[in-house]
Amino acid sequence: MIKVAIAGPRGRMGQEAVHTIMKHDKMELVAVLDHREIARNLADYELFPTTYNVAVFTDLKTLFEATTPHVIIDLTTPETVYKHTKLSLEYGVRPVIGTTGFTDEQLLELTNYAKEHRIGAIIAPNFAVGAVLMMKFAAMAAQYMPDVEIIELHHDQKLDAPSGTALKTAQLIQENRPSHKQGHPDEKETLAGARGADFDGMRIHSVRLQGLVAHQEVLFGGEGQMLTIRHDSYNRGSFMSGVKLCVEKVVDMEELVYGLENIL
Ligand SMILES: NC(=O)C1=CN([C@@H]2O[C@H](COP(=O)(O)OP(=O)(O)OC[C@H]3O[C@@H](n4cnc5c(N)ncnc54)[C@H](OP(=O)(O)O)[C@@H]3O)[C@@H](O)[C@H]2O)C=CC1
């Protein structure tokens, strides 16, 4: 049995993850971390069945000391995720991180810490297998069609922009094409932001609308042609096979990996 804890159990992803781990026959949900004092047991939350006998903590150190999980899944906010990840590594609890919004410096520091202490960790900006394929295909296509724009589309409650997936896509593309600025050399925005964010010359556009879940298009322009690579997550069930895979793999790992593509 892999002993699992989840941070952010009331969130859109957190709820889905709670059900996923509760149903798994080789994983045990030993605790959850909530930052609000709602109840001491998940069974007393209106959101969950009364059969979910799982301890709730509001402090991560206390959670680790009382329940000694092997793995913690973090599905919280960009503001708190770095602190949670660092503390998990310090306690020898392997983090599986779905929360987006790390800075490059934070990623580097966590990677070095995990390597030095030989502890596994996974930071996966997107747990959906289709999204990982979309990123890999986009990186391949950029070798042949280097002019790229990314359009990511999400629900309107998302806190970070651009999405972690869009950033990861841009990073993978960056490795596969010469750095260059796109568009007309003299182009000017007459309305700030019209051309989107600039990542190494690639433009990233973020759409936020009710009704959306998580979607991304990568557009490649060439003479007289355009290639579009698109992925859609229609519900949060799309992320759960990736979550389970990460929990299974991370227990045997001794370093941090950034991106699900590294363990598929
Ligand atoms: N890697 C992937 O495949 C995916 C990643 N994500 C990412 O996961 C994160 C969560 O997304 P989503 O579920 O939609 O967001 P939600 O806002 O629905 O959920 C976040 C939850 O975390 C809770 N929370 C905030 N701070 C803390 C804390 N310190 N301790 C414990 N809980 C806390 C919030 O509580 P409260 O309700 O009180 O604010 C909320 O319930 C985002 O960063 C998102 O980008 C999302 C989908 C897929």
Ligand SMILES: O=C(O)C1=N[C@H](C(=O)O)C[C@H](O)C1
């Ligand atoms: O906030 C979300 O919803 C999602 N966040 C991740 C991201 O920022 O890429 C993954 C997915 O796109 C859903």
